[in-house]
Amino acid sequence: MSVVSSEVSANNPVTSEDVVSCAAKLGFQVKPEELDAHRVLLAAAYETFEELAALPDYEPPATKPRYTRHGITRVDQEANEFGSAWSYRCTLTQGDKHSRQDKPTGLLSGKNIVVKDNICIAGVPQVYGTDAIKPWVPQCDATVISRIVEAGGCIVGTATCEALSCATVSNTAAAGPIFNPWAKGQQYSAGGSSSGVGALVGNADTEVKQIRVDMGIGGDQGGSIRVPAAFCGLVGLKPTHGLVPYTGVAACEPIMDHVGPMCKTVWDTALLLEAIAGYDGLDDRQIGAQKHGSIKYSSNLQDWYTLSCSRWPSRPLSGRKIAILKEAIDAPFVKEEMKDELRQTARRFEQLGAQVEEVSTKWHETGRSLWMAICRQSLTSIAVGNPMGRRGYYPTGFLEKLLPWSQEKWDRLPAAMRNELINGVFERDKYPTLYAKCMNLSLQLREEYERLFETYDVLLLPTVPFTAPPLFDREKAGVWEVMSSTFGQTLNTMQFNLTGHPAMSVPTGLRTDMSGASNTKLPVGVQLVGPLHGENAILEFGYALEQSYNWKGTQDT
Secondary structure (H helix, E strand, O other), rough: OOOOOOOOOOOOOOOOHHHHHHHHOOOOOOOOOHHHHHHHHHHHHHHHHHHHHHHOOOOOOOHHOOOOOEEEOOOOOOOOEEEEOOOEEEEHHHHHHHHOOOOOOOOOOOOOEEEEEOOOOOOOOOOOOOOOOOOEEEOOHHHHHHHHHHHEEEEEEEOOOOHOOOOOOOOOOOOOHHHOOOOOOEEEEEOOOOHHHHHHHOOOOOOOOOOOOOEEEEEEOOOOHHHHHHHHEEEEEOOOOOOOOOOEEOOOOOOOEEEEEEEOOHHHHHHHHHHOOOEEOOOOOHHOOOEOOOOHHHHHHHHHHHHHHHHOOOOOOOOOOOEHHHHHHOOOOOOOOHHHHHHHHHHHHOOOHHHHHHHHOOOHHHHHHHHHHHHHHHHHHOOOOOOOOOOOOOHHHHHHHHHOOOHHHHHHHOOOHHHHHHHHHHHHHHHOOHHHHHHHHHHHHHHHHHHOOOOEEEEEEEEOOOOOOOOOOOOOHHHHHHEEEEOOOOOOOOOHHHOOOEEEEEEEEEEEEOOOOOOOEEEEEEEEEEOOOOOHHHHHHHHHHHHHHHHOOOOOO
């Protein structure tokens, strides 16, 4: 590797002991006769590092805020909804670019949108669900923020997420628990980690404390859009990896990072996806993604539905094929009531003209283990300040708050995050080549799903194994109780973060609390998975199902 400079200043602090210490951390010893040469080389590297550290950070023009924002306010507990669903309120609209009197125009005109509190809005403090670090204030707007406003939408605030996006149960955010909007006056999970978005968009009441929320943007590394969508009665779409730019969003594992719509209907999901999808020139997850605005998801959906209904009245899915994954139904923790819900949904699809068959691939089970091993390693690397290997924009303000670590920060981390870091260090030390092997095997996993898509249009799976569970007592719960409360919730979602396939949870009915804690009726949903860049297909299946009946009026007996 090249040495860019051999210049060493008189007050350079690097010593031979620094060389010995660095080598020891790698498990090596430096030969005595080589020690002084390495000291000089390290001292020269120090000069370069110091020079770079002193430079101002670069904000790409595309991320600089272009719209005036006002009313930035932390929502306190008294004014909040569903526990602690709101993080910050603000107003950011198209009209503010010119004058307050301008009426926003575009796909999202008249829509109020809330975003997960790991998505950057310049000037809006980001809490990220934790008190392990102090909130930081982004100087940029994430690409999805700019695109929403450009499309006429109004950003109305950020929604609380689970601590550092590390939980699927809505009881880990530092601000307090978030309650499921369908269990009024009770403490049921809203899912996670996009829990606040799930609760605020899932609210079916016409009267709200704060403001009407029509749509949301969540983040998803293992199911964090789809789990709260299933629990809160929403449509939640994890798009094809790289379809929607991740620029300006706190990262976990770049190959698994996704942001996407969380909406009340499939139609709204198509609108929001159309507004935010497409290449932004900054996020290298997007290599090969289409130009922004080039795919008209909403008009494509409407045209398809109109044509299909004219050809096959009441059977718009004629000629289409659905595969039910046996390994998804037989996954651990999947309740019999959820299996029954999936079978009922399959029959509805058959009534709409689709052919439904059960298929099997053991790789669906293997995918769970692959996801865990890859995620543990990557998260650990980012946590220690090594988010390497990506060409794009890094929100450095977050890392500056996170690092260096301290015992106080560790003690304030959620149990899931502590578990993942311990796992990650153990894996790195005991299995140093496992990450690379798992990445290779993930290619085989993707090929297995793609093989199924040669025959079938979409896959049909349970999104989650049961209805939203009651929340544990966070003041009394130990590590095991906290962790066990999340068991099973992502066993059918995580694989598609790894392979990049688009996956959408759609609500299908209401079922009695499957934990047996009460007779509360809670939403249930199923997951539709399509081929890579097959968003049109899963939107079509979801829309046909949605138009065929009122899921809110469908309950178990």
